[in-house]
Structures are given as C-alpha cells and as structure tokens.
Amino acid sequence: MALTDEQEDELTKIFGDRFIVAKHELLPFSTDIGTLPREVGLIMNNMPDALVQPVKANEIRDLYAVARRHGIPLIPRGAGTSGYGGAIPLAGGITVDMRRMDRIIEIDEEKLTVTTEPGISWYDLQFELNRRGLDLQCYPSSALAATVGGWISQGGDGIGSLKYGPVNDSVIELEVVLPNGRIVLSRDLQLFCDTEGILGIITKAKLKVKKLTEIEPTVFSVRDNHVLMNAIEEILNEGPLPFTIKLEESNYVQIKKKLWPKNELYPYPKKHCVVLVAYEGDQDEIQTGLNTVREVAGKHDGIIHSKWVADYEWKERFYPMRIKQLGPSLVAGQAHVPLESLGRVLGDFQSQQAPMRAGADGFVTSRDAVTIMGYYLEDERNLFFMLSWVQSFSILDIAERYGGHTHSTGLWLADRAEEYFGKKHLAKIAAAKSKFDSDNISNPGKIFGFWFPWVLRFGRHFMRIGFELLNNGPLKTIKTVKWMLYDFPPLKWIRNDM
Missing domain, CATH: 3.30.43.10 (Uridine Diphospho-n-acetylenolpyruvylglucosamine Reductase, domain 2)
Structure with missing residues (x-):
C-alpha cells in the first residue's frame, strides 16, 4: 500500500x-x-x-x-x-x-555495566569497551555490522556464549517504546528479548560486561565428523571451559581453501574437520586449556596447527560468509543441535549436498549444544533459483531428526514458535501482544504468523523435490522424499516415540 x-x-x-x-x-x-x-x-x-x-x-x-x-x-x-x-x-x-541511535550512554567500570542505544554495532561497542579495559561477555559472528538492539530482539548465541550464555544472559534492563505509546524500563527479558519487535522497539539496553583479559586461540584438525564430536566433548569435560569453540566440517574446509591467502600454504588435509578453541583468563588457566587441546588432538590422531594459523582463524571469526565470493550467491540456514547428535547431523548434511557447493560451520554454545550454519553456493540469476533457495531449510530438517530445533523464528519459521519458546512462554508473549498491540501494527507476521509460514512449509517440500530432480536425478530424490515424510503425522509421531 x-x-x-x-x-x-x-x-x-x-x-x-x-x-x-x-x-x-x-x-x-x-x-x-x-x-x-x-x-x-x-x-x-x-x-x-x-x-x-x-x-x-x-x-x-x-x-x-x-x-x-x-x-x-x-x-x-x-x-x-x-x-x-x-x-x-x-x-x-x-x-x-534504528542505526542512527548509536550512542554509548554510560560505561560503569565498577559495576561492570554499559548502557547504550540500540543502533551501535557490537564491534564498535567492543572497541570502546576495550579502550576502558573492559569487554563484552558474548557477541555475534556478524559483530562488524550487527546492532545491539537487533541481536537482542532476534535472540541467540555466538562467540563467548559457551562461557557466558546467550545474549539474553548479558541483558540487565531495556528501555522500550510500546506500540500503545508508553515508554517503559523493563527487566522482563522474556517479553523483549527474542520477540523481534512485535511488543515494541528497544531504545536503550543496559548490559553486563567483563574485565578485558587475554584470549589465546588454538586450532586443530581431525579426520571425520564423529571424531570431531568426540574431541569437542572431551575438551569440555577434561579442561577449563573455553571462551568459545568454533567448528567447520570437511566440506566447508575444502571450500574455503580457495580463499586462503595466496602466499600461505593451506594447512588442512583433505577430509579433515577444523576446530578453533579460544581460552581466556590468567596464564595458568590458558595453559591448562591449551594442554588439554593438545592431549585430546593427539589422542584422536589430530593435527595441532601453527600459531599463525590460530591467529588467522581467530581474526576470521567475523567473516563466516566470506565463501559467498565463490557463489556468486549464498543461501544459508541455521539450527540448534544437541552435541551428542553432531556427528550424525553433519554426516546427513554431507550425504545430501554436493561436496564443493555446500558446507557447514558452527559454534558450541553450551556443554551439550551446538549452533550449526549450513551454507549453499548458488546463483540467484538462475531460472530455478527458487528451487535452490529452499535448501536454507535443509539443515533444520536434518537437525530435527536428531532432537534439534530452530535457532529463531522470524518470518519463515513463525509456525515453530511454540517449539522455540515453549507453550507457557509463548502464551505470555501472546497476552502481552493483545495488551500492548491490539491492532497488530508492530512487526506483524512474526512469531504469530500463521498462513504464510504454513504455505512456505508445505510449498518448500515440493520445491525441494524439484531441486533434487533437477540436480541429482530420481534415485537420490527418492531418499529425500523418504526423509520428508517424517515431517508429517503420523510418521512424525512414530519417529518421535522411537
């Protein structure tokens, strides 16, 4: 209109x-x-x-x-x-x-808090905190551009979440303009974190920060997905808790070889998975952690790579989508996966995708969970790009087979809101929506969207079949259709009871 x-x-x-x-x-x-x-x-x-x-x-x-x-x-x-x-x-x-509202309002070095407007990027906020001897507890891999208000509204976890929890755990208080015109200060994070602005627009955020400490990264590679999973579990159980753990399955590792600095030898053997582990704290804690990684890598016949490689990969944590240069377009999807299922999820992902056209990476976000991102190199200029775009849902489909779930809802996955929030939490959001925004003008279609995500949910299955037929032929398509059937009752209920 x-x-x-x-x-x-x-x-x-x-x-x-x-x-x-x-x-x-x-x-x-x-x-x-x-x-x-x-x-x-x-x-x-x-x-x-x-x-x-x-x-x-x-x-x-x-x-x-x-x-x-x-x-x-x-x-x-x-x-x-x-x-x-x-x-x-x-x-x-x-x-x-909201990006013009980008001022830092107050940094309290004694109470370890910062109050900021929502439009500042996490990178710029971290830069200013570092100048004061402070640091963020966690930040997204998109920190160079992602805004404070955007990530809080979206919700999620990222770099540092393994040690300090998701972004919501860093939030103390929010100033929010409600759709009914009231401006409120709220500590009810269940209403305004993760809810994508459907209950109001964040205009200030008060966050916990921490003292700036040394961070030491190390990188090792291992031969397959199950070894990768076992190695990560042992690192978590046998040493100090790392600040972050980033992983890359072997297809992703081979794709990014084309983007490695031309004057440096590519360090990773073919079919190896890569793990970046970063520790923070005093020298004793860091050295204990690094020794744990060496022992675990050695136990699994892994390779500990040079300090140059570790420092390079640490800088690259902000550029997970650099592989888009090889696309020329990039389709991406994300899912939350139990750590114990990581090997099977990555195995299914690799069996369904062309080796040099798709890859996955992720962050360990707690002692028992991983956030996985699937990347698919495509070309939006192609006539059948719509069929290719549907791949963005495939990593979620795979994750759900093994107890995983969506990492957020947004517009595309609003039909999974109850699964994401839980019935009680979603009912609380619905009650607030009726109270604050009875006219449904604040970001409509998100979380409580109905017709659109369901049209997309059913339509994407037909698009996926078309994609498989076009790219892989009828035999592989039959296998894909078999897995699709498990998305529908009663087969879905039978699967969940197995």
Whole structure:
C-alpha cells in the first residue's frame, strides 16, 4: 500500500529528511542477509512503503501514534544480518531503521555495566569497551555490522556464549517504546528479548560486561565428523571451559581453501574437520586449556596447527560468509543441535549436498549444544533459483531428526514458535501482544504468523523435490522424499516415540 499525502506530511513533521520514500533507497530493506527469490514477491509484499530513521525514543512514540491511527505496519530493523526474515515486511508498511541511535550512554567500570542505544554495532561497542579495559561477555559472528538492539530482539548465541550464555544472559534492563505509546524500563527479558519487535522497539539496553583479559586461540584438525564430536566433548569435560569453540566440517574446509591467502600454504588435509578453541583468563588457566587441546588432538590422531594459523582463524571469526565470493550467491540456514547428535547431523548434511557447493560451520554454545550454519553456493540469476533457495531449510530438517530445533523464528519459521519458546512462554508473549498491540501494527507476521509460514512449509517440500530432480536425478530424490515424510503425522509421531 502506498502512503497518502496526509500520512507522508505527518511523518515528515516527525522525521524531516529522515523520512524516505525513494524506491531505490527502500530496495535494500526488502530483504535481509539472505537472498530472496523473485517469486517470494508473489505471495508477500516485502518492499517497505517508506523508511524512517529515528534518533530518540519520543520520535518512535509519535511514529506509533501515526501507525495506529492509519493502520500502518511498522518493521523495526537493525543491520539486517539475520536470515530469518524478522526485519522484512510481510505486507509493506514502514521500516524503522534504528542505526542512527548509536550512542554509548554510560560505561560503569565498577559495576561492570554499559548502557547504550540500540543502533551501535557490537564491534564498535567492543572497541570502546576495550579502550576502558573492559569487554563484552558474548557477541555475534556478524559483530562488524550487527546492532545491539537487533541481536537482542532476534535472540541467540555466538562467540563467548559457551562461557557466558546467550545474549539474553548479558541483558540487565531495556528501555522500550510500546506500540500503545508508553515508554517503559523493563527487566522482563522474556517479553523483549527474542520477540523481534512485535511488543515494541528497544531504545536503550543496559548490559553486563567483563574485565578485558587475554584470549589465546588454538586450532586443530581431525579426520571425520564423529571424531570431531568426540574431541569437542572431551575438551569440555577434561579442561577449563573455553571462551568459545568454533567448528567447520570437511566440506566447508575444502571450500574455503580457495580463499586462503595466496602466499600461505593451506594447512588442512583433505577430509579433515577444523576446530578453533579460544581460552581466556590468567596464564595458568590458558595453559591448562591449551594442554588439554593438545592431549585430546593427539589422542584422536589430530593435527595441532601453527600459531599463525590460530591467529588467522581467530581474526576470521567475523567473516563466516566470506565463501559467498565463490557463489556468486549464498543461501544459508541455521539450527540448534544437541552435541551428542553432531556427528550424525553433519554426516546427513554431507550425504545430501554436493561436496564443493555446500558446507557447514558452527559454534558450541553450551556443554551439550551446538549452533550449526549450513551454507549453499548458488546463483540467484538462475531460472530455478527458487528451487535452490529452499535448501536454507535443509539443515533444520536434518537437525530435527536428531532432537534439534530452530535457532529463531522470524518470518519463515513463525509456525515453530511454540517449539522455540515453549507453550507457557509463548502464551505470555501472546497476552502481552493483545495488551500492548491490539491492532497488530508492530512487526506483524512474526512469531504469530500463521498462513504464510504454513504455505512456505508445505510449498518448500515440493520445491525441494524439484531441486533434487533437477540436480541429482530420481534415485537420490527418492531418499529425500523418504526423509520428508517424517515431517508429517503420523510418521512424525512414530519417529518421535522411537
């Protein structure tokens, strides 16, 4: 829907030249980090009608008043570094770009807290904290661009979560503008973390931080997925808890060989999986951890790589999607996997994908869980890109076979909200939605979306069959169809009882 002249005048009075309607400026806000097929536009209007860039909470309060009066959807957005569609319109509306609200308000070096506006990137926040001898407890691998408010609203875990928990565990208090116009300070994190702006827009965040300590990375490689899983379990059980553990299965390791610095010999043998382990703390704790890794790697005939390799991989933690250069497009999907199932999940992933066109990496996020990201090299210019795009769901399908689940909901996976939040938590969110946003103007279609994710859920099975037939022929397609059947009752119930 196009905005009327009256609506544009009202918004111009609030935002001035920070109210934008030029189509070429709106286009980047019609998608997120994932490339969308053109056909998606046939079943949803993912192009915003306008963009606003607030600089203070009162502007957002006034924006909500205009939106309520005219029934205009508002879509809050950070840097769009998620691939779940949480920052994409479902039916047009106004995208609220929060990146101009990027001030650090207060750093309390005694209480180890920082209060900041939501539009600052995690990287810039960490840089300023490091100057003060402080550091973040955890941050996303997309920290160079991802904003504080965006990751809190999306929820999740990342670098440092193994030791300090998901991002929600770092949040103390949030200032939020509710859809009904109230501006509140809240410590009810169940309402405003992970809920993707459907209950309001975050305008300040108070976070726990920690003292800046030395971090020492080390890298080793092992010969297959099950050895990888066993080695990680032993590192967690036999030594100090690492700050983070990043893993790469062997297909991903071979793909990134093409991007290795030209003047350096590629260190990883063919079919090896790679593990980056980083320890923090005093020298005794770090050395104990490094010794544990050496012992575990030696036990499994692994290779400990040089300090140069470890330092290089540590710097590369911010660039997991660098392989997009080989695409030219990249389709990605994410899932939460029990650590005990990691070997089987990666094995199924490799058996279903072409070796040099798909790979997976991930972070160990607790003593018993891993977040896995599947990457698929594609070309969005191809006629059948829609069939290729459906691969973004395949890593989740595999994870669910072995007790895994979605890592978030967003637009694409809103039908899995109860699975993600739990019945009681979701009921609490629903009650707050009715109370704060009875007109459903704040990021509609997310979490409580119904028709769209179900259309997508069933439609993607047919697209997956088309993709398999096109790329792998009928024999492999039969195997894929067999696994698809386990997504539907009663076979799904039988599988869950086995």
